[in-house]
Amino acid sequence: MSTSSATPAAGPRIARVLPIVEIVMLVVGLVAPLLMGSSPELITLATNILILSLLAISFDLCWGYSGIMSFGQALFFGVAGYVIALVGRDLEFSHAWGTLPLAMLVGLLLSFAFAAFLLLGRRTPTVIFVSLGTLTGAYAAERLVSGWQYVGAGNGLSSVRLLEIGPIEMVEGPGFYYLSLALLLAAYLASRYIVHSQFGLVLAGMRQNEERLAFFGYRVQVFKALIFSFAGLLAGLAGALYSYHQGFIGPGNMGPGLSTNAVLYALFGGSGTLIGPVIGTLLIETLSYVLADQDAIKQYWPVILGVVLLVVVVFKPTGILGFFVSQRERIGSYGGKDGRGR
Amino acid sequence: MSVAGTELLTVRGVTKRFGTLQALGGVDVTVRAGTFHGLIGPNGSGKSTLLKAIAGAHLPTSGTLTFDGHDITAATPYERSRLGMSLKFQITAVLNELSVYDNVLLALQAGESVWSLIRSRTRRALRDQVMHALERFRLGGRADELAGSLSHGEQQWLEIAMALAPRPKLLLLDEPTGGMSPEERRVTGELLAPIKAECALVIVEHDLDFIRDICDVLTVLDQGKVLDTGTVDEIQRSPKVQQVYTTRV
Numbered sequence: 346m347s348t349s350s351a352t353p354a355a356g357p358r359i360a361r362v363l364p365i366v367e368i369v370m371l372v373v374g375l376v377a378p379l380l381m382g383s384s385p386e387l388i389t390l391a392t393n394i395l396i397l398s399l400l401a402i403s404f405d406l407c408w409g410y411s412g413i414m415s416f417g418q419a420l421f422f423g424v425a426g427y428v429i430a431l432v433g434r435d436l437e438f439s440h441a442w443g444t445l446p447l448a449m450l451v452g453l454l455l456s457f458a459f460a461a462f463l464l465l466g467r468r469t470p471t472v473i474f475v476s477l478g479t480l481t482g483a484y485a486a487e488r489l490v491s492g493w494q495y496v497g498a499g500n501g502l503s504s505v506r507l508l509e510i511g512p513i514e515m516v517e518g519p520g521f522y523y524l525s526l527a528l529l530l531a532a533y534l535a536s537r538y539i540v541h542s543q544f545g546l547v548l549a550g551m552r553q554n555e556e557r558l559a560f561f562g563y564r565v566q567v568f569k570a571l572i573f574s575f576a577g578l579l580a581g582l583a584g585a586l587y588s589y590h591q592g593f594i595g596p597g598n599m600g601p602g603l604s605t606n607a608v609l610y611a612l613f614g615g616s617g618t619l620i621g622p623v624i625g626t627l628l629i630e631t632l633s634y635v636l637a638d639q640d641a642i643k644q645y646w647p648v649i650l651g652v653v654l655l656v657v658v659v660f661k662p663t664g665i666l667g668f669f670v671s672q673r674e675r676i677g678s679y680g681g682k683d684g685r686g687r
Numbered sequence: 688m689s690v691a692g693t694e695l696l697t698v699r700g701v702t703k704r705f706g707t708l709q710a711l712g713g714v715d716v717t718v719r720a721g722t723f724h725g726l727i728g729p730n731g732s733g734k735s736t737l738l739k740a741i742a743g744a745h746l747p748t749s750g751t752l753t754f755d756g757h758d759i760t761a762a763t764p765y766e767r768s769r770l771g772m773s774l775k776f777q778i779t780a781v782l783n784e785l786s787v788y789d790n791v792l793l794a795l796q797a798g799e800s801v802w803s804l805i806r807s808r809t810r811r812a813l814r815d816q817v818m819h820a821l822e823r824f825r826l827g828g829r830a831d832e833l834a835g836s837l838s839h840g841e842q843q844w845l846e847i848a849m850a851l852a853p854r855p856k857l858l859l860l861d862e863p864t865g866g867m868s869p870e871e872r873r874v875t876g877e878l879l880a881p882i883k884a885e886c887a888l889v890i891v892e893h894d895l896d897f898i899r900d901i902c903d904v905l906t907v908l909d910q911g912k913v914l915d916t917g918t919v920d921e922i923q924r925s926p927k928v929q930q931v932y933t934t935r936v
C-alpha cells in the first residue's frame with residue numbers, strides 16, 4: 346500500500362469526448378433546417394426529434410443520473426399537452442408566455458405528487474416499486490382520458506390552437522424548429538448545470554450506494570423527489586410543444602408506449618450523459634422514418650427496429666455513446682486538488 | 688485511566704430479534720464523550736448488531752437509545768447523522784466510481800442546503816478541508832484517482848476519512864482493520880489515536896491487541912448480552928471474560 350502523501354501521483358486525465366459531441370450536435374441542430382430547405386416533411390420530423398429529445402432528457406435525469414426507473418414520463422408530457430390544448434379550446438388563450446410556464450408547472454406539480462407518493466417514504470423505495478408505480482400511473486391516465494368525452498375520449502383533442510409569441514402564430518416549419526431548439530438548449534444547459542453541481546455529486550453517490558449516503562446525513566428521498574419533479578417539468582414543456590406542433594394530443598401521448606420510447610431513446614443513445622438520449626432520439630426516429638418509407642420492408646420495419654434496439658440495449662448497456670465515452674468521463678469529477686469539478 | 692466524560696450515548700435494555708434468533712438480549716452500554724470504547728466478544732456475540740442498532744441500520748426490538756440528549760431509538764440513519772453520529776461500515780462502502788476527492792467532498796457537504804448544493808457554493812471553500820482529511824490518512828497524493836483503484840487498506844482509510852470529515856461527535860467503526868496487514872494495522876492505530884481530541888469512538892474489532900492499544904473502555908459481549916464493562920486493565924483481569932476467551936476463543 347502506498348502510504349506517502351509526499352509523492353503525489355498525478356491524477357489520471359479524463360479524456361473529454363462529451364463536450365465535442367455536444368458541440369457537434371449543436372452545430373448539426375443549427376444547420377439542419379438549412380440543409381432541409383425545401384422539405385417541410387423533414388423539418389417536421391426534425392422538430393419532433395427536438396421535442397422528443399426533451400422527453401428523453403427528462404427520463405435520463407431520472408434513470409441515468411438518479412437511479413429512478415420511471416416508466417411514466419409520458420404521463421407528465423401528455424397531461425401538460427392536454428392542459429394547454431384545453432386552455433386553447435376553452436379559454437382561447439395560447440400565448441407562449443402563459444401556456445409554456447403553465448405546462449411546466451403542470452409537469453412539476455404532477456410529478457411532485459407522484460414523488461410524494463412513490464419516493465418520500467421514511468425508507469428508500471425499491472426500483473421495482475417506483476417503476477411499477479409510474480407505469481401504473483401512465484396506464485391509468487391513458488385509460489382515463491380514453492373514456493372521457495370532455496377531453497375527446499379515444500380521439501384525443503385535435504385542431505389545437507396555434508402557439509402565439511406576441512403577434513406571431515407559430516406553425517410547423519423553421520420558426521417552430523428553432524423555438525424548439527432554443528428551449529431544448531435551455532433545458533439541456535439547466536440540466537447540465539444541475540448534474541455537474543455539488544447536487545449532481547449527491548445524485549452520483551446515490552446511484553452507487555443509497556444506504557451510504559443516508560449514513561452521511563443525506564435524505565436521499567428528498568433529492569430523488571426534487572430531480573424527479575424537475576424532470577417532470579421538462580416533460581411537461583415537451584408535451585406542450587408537441588401538442589402545439591402536432592395540433593393534436595391523444596391518449597397514446599401519455600401512456601406506457603411513449604414512456605417506453607423515452608426509456609429506449611436514453612438507453613440506445615447512452616444514459617447518464619444528457620447528450621446520449623438526444624442522439625438516441627435522433628437515431629431511432631430517423632431510422633423509423635427511413636425504414637417506414639422503404640416499400641420492400643415497410644411491413645417489417647418495427648421488427649427490424651426492435652431487433653436493433655434489443656441488440657444495443659443488451660450488448661452495449663452504455664448505449665451508442667459507450668463506444669466513445671469512457672465510464673470515467675461519464676461519471677466525471679466534481680472537485681479535485683485544484684478545487685474545480687470536471 | 689480516566690473515563691469520566693459526560694454521557695454521550697446510552698443504550699438501555701436493547702434487544703434485537705431476527706425471527707426466532709435473539710441477537711441482542713437486553714444490552715446496556717454507556718459511551719462517554721472523549722473516550723474510545725471497544726466492543727469485543729466471540730463471533731456471533733452481537734457486536735456488529737449492536738453497532739448497527741446504534742447507527743440506525745437496525746431498529747431495536749425493544750429498549751432505548753439516547754444520543755447527546757436525544758432519544759434516537761426510532762431515528763433514521765439520516766437523523767442520527769444530523770445529530771453528529773458517523774459510521775464506517777464493516778464492508779468497505781467507498782463509492783468506487785467516484786474519485787477519492789469526491790468521496791470525501793460528498794461526506795463533507797452533507798450539511799449544505801439543497802440550494803447551496805445546486806449552486807455549488809462550497810465546492811472551492813471545502814477544498815482545503817477535503818485535502819486535509821485526505822492528507823491525514825495519507826491519501827493526499829491520490830485525490831484525483833478513482834476510489835475503486837485504491838488497495839483494500841487504503842479504502843478502509845478513505846472510509847475513516849469520510850466518516851471523520853463532517854466532524855462527528857461519535858464515530859462508529861466496524862472492524863476498521865479487517866483484511867489489513869500487520870503493518871497497515873499499526874499505521875491505522877497511529878492514525879486513529881489523534882482523533883480522541885475531536886470525538887468519541889465506538890469500535891468493533893477482532894484484533895484484541897489493536898483494540899487494547901487504542902481503547903479506554905471495553906464492553907465484552909457474549910451471546911447477545913454484556914458480559915462485562917470496564918477499563919482495559921479491568922477487563923484483562925475479569926474472570927468472566929477470561930473464562931469466555933479461554934474456553935471459546
